[in-house]
Amino acid sequence: MIFTKAKMNKGIIQILLILLTLVVIIPFYMIVVNSFKDVNGAAQFKLTLPSEWKFENYITVFNSGKIVLGYANSLIISLGALLVINVFSSLASFSIQRNNTRLTNMIYYLFILGLVMPVALIPTIKLMMGLHIHNTYHGMMMFYGAVLTPFTVFLMTGFMRAIPRELDESAIIEGCDAVRLFCSIIVPLMQPVIITGSLLTIINVWNDFTGPFYLLTDGSKWTVTVSVYKFAGQYNSNWNLIFADILMIISPVLLLYFFLQKYIVEGMTAGALKG
Numbered sequence: 001m002i003f004t005k006a007k008m009n010k011g012i013i014q015i016l017l018i019l020l021t022l023v024v025i026i027p028f029y030m031i032v033v034n035s036f037k038d039v040n041g042a043a044q045f046k047l048t049l050p051s052e053w054k055f056e057n058y059i060t061v062f063n064s065g066k067i068v069l070g071y072a073n074s075l076i077i078s079l080g081a082l083l084v085i086n087v088f089s090s091l092a093s094f095s096i097q098r099n100n101t102r103l104t105n106m107i108y109y110l111f112i113l114g115l116v117m118p119v120a121l122i123p124t125i126k127l128m129m130g131l132h133i134h135n136t137y138h139g140m141m142m143f144y145g146a147v148l149t150p151f152t153v154f155l156m157t158g159f160m161r162a163i164p165r166e167l168d169e170s171a172i173i174e175g176c177d178a179v180r181l182f183c184s185i186i187v188p189l190m191q192p193v194i195i196t197g198s199l200l201t202i203i204n205v206w207n208d209f210t211g212p213f214y215l216l217t218d219g220s221k222w223t224v225t226v227s228v229y230k231f232a233g234q235y236n237s238n239w240n241l242i243f244a245d246i247l248m249i250i251s252p253v254l255l256l257y258f259f260l261q262k263y264i265v266e267g268m269t270a271g272a273l274k275g
Contacts (some may be wrong), residue, residue, distance in 0.1 A: 026047070029047065030045065030046075030047055031243045031246055031247060032243075032247065033047065033048070033049055033050060034046075034050075034239065034240060034243045035057060035058075035240060035243035035244040035246075035247055036050045036053045036054050036055065036057065036240075036244075037050040037054060037240050038050075038052070038054055038240060039238055039239070039240055041240070042238075042239040042240035042243060043237075043239050045239075054240065057240050057241055057244040058244050058248065060241060060244075061227075061231075061241055061244045061245045061248060062248070064230070066222075066227060066230075067224060067227060067245075067248055069220065069222075070222060070223055070224030070225075070226070070227045071224050071252075073137075073212075073221055073222060073223045073224070074205075074206055074223040074224045074225070076137055077137060077140045077141060077144070077205060077212075077223060078201075078202050078205045078206055080137065080138065080140075080141035081140070081141045081144035081145055081148070081201060081205050082198055082201050082202060082205075083141075084141055084142065084144075084145040084149075085144070085145050085148050085149050085152050085197070085201050086152070086194060086197065086198060086201075088145065088149055089149050089152035089153045089156050089197065090156055090182075090186075090187065090190060090194065091182070092107075092111070092149075092153050092156075092157075093153050093156035093157040093159075093160050094160060094182055094186055096108045096153070096157055096160075097157050097160040097161055098160075098165070098168065108153070108157065111149070111150045111153045111154060112150065112154060113150075114149070114150030115150045115151055115154065119147060121210070121214050121215075124143065124215070125214065125215065128143070128215065134215065134217075135215070135216055135217045135218050135221065136221075137221065139215065140211065140212065140215060140216065143211060143215060144201075144204075144205050144208075144211070147211075148200075148201055148204055148205070151200075152197045152200075152201065155193055155196065155197055156190065156193050156194075156197065159190060159192070159193040160186075160190070163186065163189050163190075167185055167189075168181060168185075171185055192263065195260070195263045196263055196264050199256065199257070199260055199263065199264050200264065202253075202256065203253050203256070203257065206223075206224075206225070206252070206253050207225065207249075207250070207253060208223075208225065209225045209226060209228070212225065212226050213226050213229070224248075224249050225249055227245055227249070228242055228245050228246060228249070231245060
């Protein structure tokens, strides 16, 4: 009876996992097949294969969607945000975990609060205009730094708890100052969680549409995700080109995740279990 109940529970879990997988796979499949159809065929959002494969959709998107410029802008903003987030998050997690005072604990809880607070775009735009960083690359880097740093601090602080304090004490006895301790000992030990945080940061920044659309008014600075807007109009949308553009946008992220997914799982698991 117990064996039968265990098998039933396992079967239910497998069915749920299959359904969740289909929720992800079916929309992705629809995007792929419709990206090779003509305008009328793609507008029907059907899952059938195209009667005539329109490979020229990708050529049209590449030529008229300014994909190369969008890739360059996305890369600049992603790498800049990555540098800001990793530097400040690693320093903050090191200070919070090692000091462990009432002040650092309160700062940590403020970071946790940042995980659940929504982004208010209108006050953000006004603040960035007041600081003269609106419609700039470094303004976008600072914006993503403010949005994504709380999660990275949460991740790194959990990982930091697994690093023994005895290493700090031994280094200090040997005459190592705080800066050298952090750069030469702590940072190399944090490489797994730094890689995880970096991948998650790049994925989030690269896939974001709302931030660049509202915070960058100069079209030459738009990221690759905003290029979708070029093929969508108020009264008419070229869905075949939109689907092709979406695939070209997410392809680098999919490849990055495919080859480095083990680091994401290892970093997330280490931060959770060791914390």
